[in-house]
Amino acid sequence: MIEISTDDRKAAFAVTANAYPADSPYVPPMWADFDRMLDPARNPLARDGHGRFVLFTALRDGKALGRIVAAIHDASNARHGTSRAQFGYFDCVDDPEIATALLAAAETWARERGMVEIAGNFNLTAMQQIGVVTGGFEGAPYTDMLWSPPHMARLLEANGYVPTFPMTTFEIALAGVDPRQLLGEKQRAILADRDYRWMPIDRRHFSVRLEESRLILNDGFDANPMFVPPSAAEYSFQAGDMMWVIDKRISTVVHHRGEPVGAIIAIPDLNPLVRATGGRIGPGFPFRFLWHRWTNRRAVIVYQSVSRTFHNRGLNGAMLYKVTSALKAAGYTGLGGTWIADVNGPSLRQAQKAGAKPLHRLHLFTKALRG
Numbered sequence: 317m318i319e320i321s322t323d324d325r326k327a328a329f330a331v332t333a334n335a336y337p338a339d340s341p342y343v344p345p346m347w348a349d350f351d352r353m354l355d356p357a358r359n360p361l362a363r364d365g366h367g368r369f370v371l372f373t374a375l376r377d378g379k380a381l382g383r384i385v386a387a388i389h390d391a392s393n394a395r396h397g398t399s400r401a402q403f404g405y406f407d408c409v410d411d412p413e414i415a416t417a418l419l420a421a422a423e424t425w426a427r428e429r430g431m432v433e434i435a436g437n438f439n440l441t442a443m444q445q446i447g448v449v450t451g452g453f454e455g456a457p458y459t460d461m462l463w464s465p466p467h468m469a470r471l472l473e474a475n476g477y478v479p480t481f482p483m484t485t486f487e488i489a490l491a492g493v494d495p496r497q498l499l500g501e502k503q504r505a506i507l508a509d510r511d512y513r514w515m516p517i518d519r520r521h522f523s524v525r526l527e528e529s530r531l532i533l534n535d536g537f538d539a540n541p542m543f544v545p546p547s548a549a550e551y552s553f554q555a556g557d558m559m560w561v562i563d564k565r566i567s568t569v570v571h572h573r574g575e576p577v578g579a580i581i582a583i584p585d586l587n588p589l590v591r592a593t594g595g596r597i598g599p600g601f602p603f604r605f606l607w608h609r610w611t612n613r614r615a616v617i618v619y620q621s622v623s624r625t626f627h628n629r630g631l632n633g634a635m636l637y638k639v640t641s642a643l644k645a646a647g648y649t650g651l652g653g654t655w656i657a658d659v660n661g662p663s664l665r666q667a668q669k670a671g672a673k674p675l676h677r678l679h680l681f682t683k684a685l686r687g
Contacts, residue, residue, distance in 0.1 A: 318417045319375045325351050328373045328383040328405070333594070335381060335409040341456050341463050343587045344595035349557075353440070354385065354405075360549040361440060366391040368429075369440060371405070372421045374414045382408025382415065386422035387440050388429060392544045401426030401685070403436035406448075406468065415471035427685050435480070435682040437462060442542040443533075444554065447483055447655060448472065451677030458585045458616035458652030461485050461676065472681045479679035481541075484664075486653035486672035490644050493671040498637040502630025507637075513571040514638060517581070518564040526555060528569045528576035529621075536621035541659065558583060565642050566615055570635060577623045580635040582643070585614035585652060615643055616652035636670055 321327060329350050336342045345353075354371050356362035362369060369387035373380050385405045393399060403422045408414045426434050439445040445462045450469050457463040469479070499507075506512055517525040527548065534545035546554070563584055570578035589608040593601060617639070622631045643651060653672055656663045 317376070318413060320417060320421050321373045321375060323354075323371050324373050325354055325371065327375065327380040328354075328371055329595075330380045331373065331383045332407050334379060335407055336465060340465065341454070342465070343457060343463065343591045346590060346595045346597070348597065350595070352553075358553075359440075360547065360553050361389070364547065364549060366547070366550070367440065370425055372418055374408065374418050376414070381411065382418050384408075384418040384422050385440065386425045386434075387438065388426070388431060389438075389441055389544065392441070392542065395544055396542065399430060399432045401429070401431040401434040402438040402440070403434060404439040404446075406437055407464070408468075408471070410465075410467040410471070412471060412474060416475055419472075419475045419477075423683070423685060432686050433682060433684050435680050437464075437680075441544065441546075443544070443546055446680065447678030448479075448681055449676050450479060450679050452485075452675055455485075455487070455675045457485075457587060457676070458487075458614065458654075459583065459587050459590075460616060460618050460654050461652065462678070463676070469679070469681070475683070477681035477683045480682050481680040482658045483655040483678045484658070484674050485655050485676045485678070486667050487675040488640075488651040488653070488670060488672045490640065490649050490651055493640060493644070495637045495640040495644070498633050498640070498670060500630065500633065503634040503637060506630055506634040511573050515569045515571055515576075516564040517562055517567040517569060519559055519562070522559045522562070525569050526552065526558075529579040529581060532569070532576055532579045532623055533619065533621045535623045536627075538624065541657065555581075561586060563615070563646070565646050566639055566648070568635065568638060570631065572626070577626045578621070578631045578635055580620035580639050581618045582615050582639055582651075583618060584609070584612050585616050585650075588612065588614075613648055614650040614652065615648045616654065618654060632666060633669075636666065640670065 332344055352358045361367040367389040369385050371385050374382035384403050387402045437448055447462055448469050449464045530551040537543045566582045569576050
């Protein structure tokens with residue numbers, strides 16, 4: 317018999333260790349991040365009234381075998397004129413009964429609150445990890461990438477969900493990349509222009525750079541599908557811990573005549589460390605962390621954004637040139653890129669120009685809740 321529990325974060329965290337083999341590419345979140353992110357009292361999304369969510373865990377004979385978060389991003393529905401619920405953190409064993417029970421719980425919760433459709437994965441918003449992997453299952457994900465086994469998409473389709481909004485994550489083998497190939501006339505002009513200043517994101521100026529990067533994100537992404545500008549509290553809650561892992565050599569905020577106009581946020585890939593520790597900080601974690609810092613050769617671009625008034629001026633390419641050059645100089649060999657939607661032609665072309673190769677194929681899965 318299947319039991320569905322509510323808001324049991326410890327049981328939910330245990331699901332993936334029970335559901336996925338140890339040699340799968342799946343990497344759990346850190347327990348501390350999982351715990352605080354799904355605590356409505358701490359997460360500004362719920363605490364400040366911008367959204368609502370509930371966590372369901374499926375147990376059989378007391379063993380946690382599946383989990384799902386049902387959410388309503390009220391700020392997104394208001395901005396985009398939708399009545400959409402979202403599901404996220406959806407992981408389970410390859411068992412139709414478990415999957416159906418979890419999806420039914422999420423759908424019922426959403427219907428009771430007047431929603432007419434549900435889509436996911438969203439963990440918990442479109443500015444966090446999204447999607448269900450539908451191809452490239454063998455690829456090891458970088459930090460801030462989702463990975464799911466083939467049965468998750470199959471179980472969703474069996475429950476009436478339809479794949480939509482195709483996306484791709486990318487990987488660049490830096491040894492084969494010449495950053496100069498990213499330079500054209502516009503990019504060279506920017507690099508030579510003293511009105512532009514390249515500000516590293518370091519610990520001393522972290523809070524200032526964090527807020528500058530948020531403002532650039534909100535302006536540059538304003539017209540993107542599903543985008544909702546994160547508040548200062550939401551952005552800090554999601555990104556504030558970056559201060560402890562940031563490598564100041566590989567991220568930058570660009571100022572033009574003193575105003576922040578571009579940002580590229582790249583961090584060392586923490587997934588090998590998180591995978592090795594099972595997402596938990598134990599007595600040996602500080603040593604493992606230091607060893608990872610010394611030996612890691614992978615990084616990931618979480619996002620890059622340019623203020624709208626600087627679109628089509630070559631700044632994106634100039635930033636990517638600076639960062640790939642810095643990555644190579646610092647000894648990094650692999651660079652991951654988080655999802656780019658198929659509808660985003662300019663970003664896809666820039667990724668191709670940078671030598672990026674597809675890593676994972678993802679889709680959102682949607683279902684109507686009425687009719």
